[in-house]
Amino acid sequence: MQDLYSDFHSIFSVDCVIFGFDKGELKILLIERGEEPYMDYLALPGNIVGEDEDLDAAAGRVLNELTGLNNIYMEQLHTFGEVGRHPQGRIITVAYFSLIKVKRHELYPKIPFAKKAEWRTFHDLPKLAFDHSIILEKAYRKLQRKLRYEPIGFELLPDKFTLTQLQQLYEVILEKEIDKRNFRKKILSYGLLTESGEKQKNVSHRAARLYRFNKRRYNSLRKIGFNFEI
Amino acid sequence: MQDLYSDFHSIFSVDCVIFGFDKGELKILLIERGEEPYMDYLALPGNIVGEDEDLDAAAGRVLNELTGLNNIYMEQLHTFGEVGRHPQGRIITVAYFSLIKVKRHELYPKIPFAKKAEWRTFHDLPKLAFDHSIILEKAYRKLQRKLRYEPIGFELLPDKFTLTQLQQLYEVILEKEIDKRNFRKKILSYGLLTESGEKQKNVSHRAARLYRFNKRRYNSLRKIGFNFEI
DNA sequence: ACCCCTTATTGTAAATTTTACAATAAGCTG
DNA sequence: CAGCTTATTGTAAAATTTACAATAAGGGGT
Numbered sequence: 233m234q235d236l237y238s239d240f241h242s243i244f245s246v247d248c249v250i251f252g253f254d255k256g257e258l259k260i261l262l263i264e265r266g267e268e269p270y271m272d273y274l275a276l277p278g279n280i281v282g283e284d285e286d287l288d289a290a291a292g293r294v295l296n297e298l299t300g301l302n303n304i305y306m307e308q309l310h311t312f313g314e315v316g317r318h319p320q321g322r323i324i325t326v327a328y329f330s331l332i333k334v335k336r337h338e339l340y341p342k343i344p345f346a347k348k349a350e351w352r353t354f355h356d357l358p359k360l361a362f363d364h365s366i367i368l369e370k371a372y373r374k375l376q377r378k379l380r381y382e383p384i385g386f387e388l389l390p391d392k393f394t395l396t397q398l399q400q401l402y403e404v405i406l407e408k409e410i411d412k413r414n415f416r417k418k419i420l421s422y423g424l425l426t427e428s429g430e431k432q433k434n435v436s437h438r439a440a441r442l443y444r445f446n447k448r449r450y451n452s453l454r455k456i457g458f459n460f461e462i
Numbered sequence: 463m464q465d466l467y468s469d470f471h472s473i474f475s476v477d478c479v480i481f482g483f484d485k486g487e488l489k490i491l492l493i494e495r496g497e498e499p500y501m502d503y504l505a506l507p508g509n510i511v512g513e514d515e516d517l518d519a520a521a522g523r524v525l526n527e528l529t530g531l532n533n534i535y536m537e538q539l540h541t542f543g544e545v546g547r548h549p550q551g552r553i554i555t556v557a558y559f560s561l562i563k564v565k566r567h568e569l570y571p572k573i574p575f576a577k578k579a580e581w582r583t584f585h586d587l588p589k590l591a592f593d594h595s596i597i598l599e600k601a602y603r604k605l606q607r608k609l610r611y612e613p614i615g616f617e618l619l620p621d622k623f624t625l626t627q628l629q630q631l632y633e634v635i636l637e638k639e640i641d642k643r644n645f646r647k648k649i650l651s652y653g654l655l656t657e658s659g660e661k662q663k664n665v666s667h668r669a670a671r672l673y674r675f676n677k678r679r680y681n682s683l684r685k686i687g688f689n690f691e692i
Numbered sequence: 693a694c695c696c697c698t699t700a701t702t703g704t705a706a707a708t709t710t711t712a713c714a715a716t717a718a719g720c721t722g
Numbered sequence: 723c724a725g726c727t728t729a730t731t732g733t734a735a736a737a738t739t740t741a742c743a744a745t746a747a748g749g750g751g752t
Contacts, residue, residue, distance in 0.1 A: 240513040241471035244543075244554060283470040283552065287543035311541040311556050313474075313517035322513065324474060324554075326541050396729075413731070414711070431719095437727040438718040626700075643702070644740070661748095667698040668747040 244324040246291045247278035247364065249309060249371035250298075251354070252334035253388040256400050258354040259334060260368065261298065263346035269319050270361035274352065276368065277343050278325065291328040297342040298349055299332065305387050306330040309371055317363050327367045329374060331387035379405050383424055383460050386445035392428050394440035395419070402462060422460055424450050474554040476521045477508035477594065479539060479601035480528075481584070482564035483618040486630050488584040489564060490598065491528065493576035499549050500591035504582065506598065507573050508555065521558040527572040528579055529562065535617050536560045539601055547593050557597045559604060561617035609635050613654055613690050616675035622658050624670035625649070632692060652690060654680050 250261035262274040277298050281290040291306055306328050313324040339349045354372070359365055378384050385401045386393075399415050419425065425443040432439040453460075480491035492504040507528050511520040521536055536558050543554040569579045584602070589595055608614050615631045616623075629645050649655065656676045661669040683690075 240473075240510065242474055242511075242513075243471055244474065280470065281472075281543070283472075284545055286545055287541065287554070308540060310538060311517065313511070313556070315514055315516055324517070326543070394729085411712075412729090413713085416730080417732095418710090435728085436720045438720085438729050440729055624700085641741075642700090643742085646701080647703095648739090665699085666749050668700050668749085670700055 242322050242324055243280065244326065245278055245280045246287065246294060246328055247276040247325050247367060248291055248294050248298075248306075248328045248330055249276060249368055250295065250330045250332060251371075251375060251388065252332055252351060253401055253404075254334040254351065256404065258404050259351040260354045260357070261332075261339075261349060262352050262360070263298075263343050263349045265345050265361055266347035267345045272347075273361035274358065274364075275346075275361035276327075276364045277346070277349065279343065281326075287326055291326075291330075294343065295330060295332075298339060299337040300340060301332060301337050304330055304332055305384070309367070309374060312363060312367060314363075325367075327371065329371050331375075331384060333388065333390060335390060376406060379462070381459070381461055383422070383445070383450060392430065392442040392444055394432060394442060395425075396440060398443075406462075418462065422453075424453075424460075472552050472554055473510065474556065475508055475510050476517065476524060476558055477506040477555050477597060478521055478524050478528075478536075478558045478560055479506060479598055480525065480560045480562060481601075481605060481618065482562055482581055483631055483634075484564040484581065486634065488634050489581045490584045490587070491562075491569075491579060492582050492590070493528075493573050493579045495575050495591055496577035497575045502577075503591035504588065504594075505576075505591035506557075506594045507576070507579065509573065511556075517556055521556075521560075524573065525560060525562075528569060529567040530570060531562060531567050534560055534562055535614070539597070539604060542593060542597060544593075555597075557601065559601050561605075561614060563618065563620060565620060606636060609692070611689070611691055613652070613675070613680060622660065622672040622674055624662060624672060625655075626670060628673075636692075648692065652683075654683075654690075 248261075252259040252261065261277065263277050265271055265273050265275050277294055279290065279294050281287060285293070287308075288306070291308075292302075292304070295304055295306065296302055307330075309327040309329040311324060311326045315322060317323070317325075334351060339351075343349065357365075357368075360368065379402065385398055385405075388401060389397060395416055398419065399410055399412065402415070403410055424446050426446045428442045428444050430442045432442065478491075482489040482491065491507065493507050495501055495503050495505050507524055509520065509524050509527075511517060515523070517538075518536070521538075522532075522534070525534055525536065526532055537560075539557040539559040541554060541556045545552060547553070547555075564581060569581075573579065587595075587598075590598065609632065615628055615635075618631060619627060625646055628649065629640055629642065632645070633640055654676050655673040658672045658674050660672045662672065663669065
């Protein structure tokens with residue numbers, strides 16, 4: 233058995249697709265490469281998985297080194313292992329999918345090969361390095377699918393947010409207009425939103441109420457198999 | 463860069479979760495191990511990925527070597543890469559998910575380490591080798607989720623099948639009873655079923671009509687974003 | 693031929709959910 | 723306080739989902 237296993241070993245890595253939402257736009261956290269190949273191209277942040285490191289831990293480490301954040305919503309997206317996907321040899325990469333609040337952190341690009349890290353508008357991107365455009369495309373479809381069936385929008389918004397912000401997030405990600413009254417009725421009917429008691433400040437129009445996501449209620453409803461379809 | 467990449471190489475493999483449906487039961491194609499570790503345990507069929515082999519191709523090869531089938535519905539499920547998952551060292555496995563028609567083939571267990579391959583009833587399984595019970599559990603949840611949103615049940619049934627067979631499949635996999643009249647109304651409303659013109663034979667009761675899945679119509683509806691929720 | 697047993701096939705009314713749609717309220721600015 | 727901007731709210735019609743049972747058809751046994 234050991235013989236069979238010893239004939240081919242491969243390098244493997246993780247790449248992170250990190251979504252954010254800011255000023256009504258879907259954002260994605262990318263690095264700018266400072267080395268060949270794909271010098272100056274934008275790329276997904278990623279790294280080699282350590283010998284004694286779990287896959288999930290490697291993805292968490294990449295995100296932490298980039299943002300300083302811990303305990304962030306992350307899940308596996310897909311593994312990309314085509315023979316020719318990397319110009320320098322066979323590299324398998326496990327892509328991860330993450331949602332974070334843009335405003336919560338500074339960017340510390342400790343990622344190797346990176347000149348810098350920055351938030352880019354998802355809907356206006358050049359071709360990325362390697363096969364990262366393909367990975368990103370897959371991640372976006374997953375984001376759309378998840379948003380339709382689970383209340384994950386809250387991961388992308390500040391702790392307190394208005395219903396209009398939330399609706400805008402749905403409209404931008406799902407790429408369709410939503411009726412304001414029907415959206416509010418539906419989203420409030422789940423009972424996942426708690427009024428914070430506060431209102432918007434420094435806006436030159438009627439101030440909107442600020443809501444919080446009620447994580448406790450979400451967990452108890454999820455346990456009994458509740459469905460949150462939008 | 464080459465330096466960084468050269469410090470840790472890992473073995474990687476594919477494992478296949480192959481579902482079938484027969485005699486009103488959900489089946490799963492497993493091998494019985496003929497070697498340590500986990501001698502005599504049941505395990506998912508799998509193999510090492512070749513140096514010049516795409517991931518998807520490796521999964522297809524495992525399934526082909528086992529069943530002789532080609533062009534089978536397969537998709538990636540998840541990658542399992544915990545440090546301690548394999549007693550003989552760090553092995554990352556990409557799990558695949560597949561649905562096949564049980565009656566279509568013989569079993570040729572060319573899988574290494576296997577004494578034999580056989581169809582087992584999903585709902586009555588012992589603990590599997592390695593972390594394969596965990597992989598299977600994840601695959602089953604995916605099967606349930608997919609069945610609810612996509613008409614994949616046809617992959618598991620013979621080319622011609624009755625509505626009762628189809629309903630039974632839904633009931634067994636989703637683990638809930640479904641109203642007969644409502645089920646028929648809904649499933650027929652999608653227009654994905656074509657009457658074959660034939661009826662059951664050799665049954666000691668009223669013979670049911672045999673339907674076929676209309677793949678062409680499915681593809682054209684899917685293109686326009688149609689939803690097939692049950 | 694007929695009765696019995698088993699499964700196949702079909703419709704409808706009530707309840708629920710989704711959809712379409714616009715007037716009023718509130719806060720800031722000048 | 724007039725004007726501008728965004729926030730908030732309800733209702734009727736349409737569509738979908740749900741609950742529910744009687745009749746049809748085929749084979750087996752007499």
